[in-house]
Amino acid sequence: MEEMQPPLQAGSKPHLEKLTLGITRILESSPGVTEVSIIEKLPAERHMISSWEQKNNCVMPEDVRNFYLMTNGFHMTWSVKLDEHIIPLGSMVINGISKLTQLIQSSMYSLPNAPTLADLEDDQEDNEDQQEKPHFDGRSVIFELDSCNGNGKVCLVYKHGKPGLAHDTEIWFLDRALYWHFLTDTFTAYYRLLITHLGLPQWQYAFTSYGISPQAKVACMANRQEGSTGFQTTSVRNQW
Numbered sequence: 001m002e003e004m005q006p007p008l009q010a011g012s013k014p015h016l017e018k019l020t021l022g023i024t025r026i027l028e029s030s031p032g033v034t035e036v037s038i039i040e041k042l043p044a045e046r047h048m049i050s051s052w053e054q055k056n057n058c059v060m061p062e063d064v065r066n067f068y069l070m071t072n073g074f075h076m077t078w079s080v081k082l083d084e085h086i087i088p089l090g091s092m093v094i095n096g097i098s099k100l101t102q103l104i105q106s107s108m109y110s111l112p113n114a115p116t117l118a119d120l121e122d123d124q125e126d127n128e129d130q131q132e133k134p135h136f137d138g139r140s141v142i143f144e145l146d147s148c149n150g151n152g153k154v155c156l157v158y159k160h161g162k163p164g165l166a167h168d169t170e171i172w173f174l175d176r177a178l179y180w181h182f183l184t185d186t187f188t189a190y191y192r193l194l195i196t197h198l199g200l201p202q203w204q205y206a207f208t209s210y211g212i213s214p215q216a217k218v219a220c221m222a223n224r225q226e227g228s229t230g231f232q233t234t235s236v237r238n239q240w
Contacts, residue, residue, distance in 0.1 A: 016038055019074070020038070024076075034078075034080065035077070035078060035086065035088075036076075037076070039076075041071050041072045041074070042071075043070055049065055049069075052097050056141070056164070059163070061156075061167075061169050061187060072097055073093075073095055073097070073099070074092065075094075076092045077090060078198075091199045091201075099144070102142060102143055102144075131170070134157045134174075138161055139160070140159055141158040145190075148204060151202050152176055154172075154204060155172050155174055156169055156187065157169060157171070170182065171190040175205070179208075183204070
C-alpha cells in the first residue's frame with residue numbers, strides 16, 4: 001500500500017525541490033499563483049517493483065524504476081487568485097505503483113453485446129512516416145500513468161505485447177474519443193514535458209491535431225492576465 005504524507009508547501013524540502021526540477025520556486029514567486037503544494041510520498045521498495053514486474057510479465061524501464069525508487073507516485077497542484085477567489089489550475093500527476101494498472105480489452109458499457117476497446121480503436125492504417133499506434137487487442141500492453149482528470153489517459157505502452165521489454169516502451173496519450181497521440185520515447189522525456197507545461201488543464205492536447213479545447217484556453221488566458229505564467233521554464237528541462 002502506498003503511504004502518503006499530508007500536502008506540503010512545495011519549497012519546504014530540498015529533495016522535493018529536486019524532484020520538481022526547481023519549478024516550485026518559479027511558481028511560488030509568480031504573481032497570482034498561490035497554494036503550490038505536493039503530496040509527499042515515500043519511495044517504493046524494490047520488492048514492490050519486482051512484484052509489479054512479475055504480476056504483469058513486463059520489465060519496468062530503468063527511468064521509471066528510478067523514479068519510483070525516489071517517490072512512489074507524484075502529485076503537485078497549484079492555484080491562482082482571481083478577484084479574491086482561489087481557483088485550482090495546475091495538476092501534475094504520476095500514478096503510484098499500485099495504480100499503474102493495465103488498460104485491458106473489456107466492455108465499455110455493462111450491456112450485452114457492448115463494444116470493446118478493441119472494437120472502438122482507430123482503424124485507420126498508420127502512415128509510413130508515423131509511429132505505429134498502440135493496440136488494445138494484445139499486440140501492445142498499456143498501463144495508465146495519469147487519468148488527466150477525466151480528459152484522457154497518459155499511458156506507458158509496451159509496443160510488442162508480453163513479455164514486455166524495458167527498451168520497448170513509449171509514452172502515449174489516449175484522448176476521450178479513444179484516439180492515440182504519441183508523446184515521448186521515454187518516461188524521463190515525458191516527465192520533463194509534464195513539469196514544463198506546469199500541469200495546465202488539458203496540456204496533453206497540444207500534441208494532438210485538434211489542440212487544446214477553448215475552455216482550457218480561457219482558463220490559461222485568465223491565468224496569464226494575472227501574470228502567473230509569464231515566466232521561462234527552460235531552466236528545468238535538463239535538471240532531471
